[in-house]
Amino acid sequence: MKTFLIFALLFLEHSPRLFTETQSRDMGCVAVVSIISEEQRRNAPGATDYPDIREIAPRWAAIVGDRISGESGQSMEVVRTAIWDAVDREQASVRDIANPKAYVDQRMTTCLALMRADLERATTPQ
Numbered sequence: 238m239k240t241f242l243i244f245a246l247l248f249l250e251h252s253p254r255l256f257t258e259t260q261s262r263d264m265g266c267v268a269v270v271s272i273i274s275e276e277q278r279r280n281a282p283g284a285t286d287y288p289d290i291r292e293i294a295p296r297w298a299a300i301v302g303d304r305i306s307g308e309s310g311q312s313m314e315v316v317r318t319a320i321w322d323a324v325d326r327e328q329a330s331v332r333d334i335a336n337p338k339a340y341v342d343q344r345m346t347t348c349l350a351l352m353r354a355d356l357e358r359a360t361t362p363q
Contacts, residue, residue, distance in 0.1 A: 255309060255311055256309055264319050265348075268323035271324065290352075297352045
C-alpha cells in the first residue's frame with residue numbers, strides 16, 4: 238500500500254496540468270457570469286445589481302470553451318466539466334462568508350471586464 242501511495246504521489250507531481258492558471262481563471266469567470274445570468278433569468282434578488290448579461294453570457298461561455306479546448310487539447314466535454322466544477326466552487330465560496338455580496342461584486346467586476354474584452358475581440362475583424 239505504501240508503494241502505491243508513493244507511486245501515485247510521484248505520478249501526480251509529474252503529470253501535466255489540464256489547464257493553465259489563466260484558463261482556470263477564465264473558466265471561473267464563465268462560472269460567475271453564468272450563475273448571475275441564470276439568477277437574472279429567474280429575477281432573483283440582487284441579480285439586477287449587475288448589467289443584464291442573459292444574452293451575452295452564453296456567447297462568451299462558448300468563446301472561452303472553444304478557446305480553452307483548442308489551447309489545452311482537452312475535449313469540450315472536459316472543459317464543460319471543468320466549468321461546472323468552477324460553478325460548484327463559486328457557489329461554495331459564498332456560502333460561509335460574512336459578505337457574499339462584496340465577494341460577488343469583486344468577481345463580477347473582474348469577470349465582466351474579461352467578458353467584454355473577449356466579446357469585443359470576437360466581433361472585431363482581424
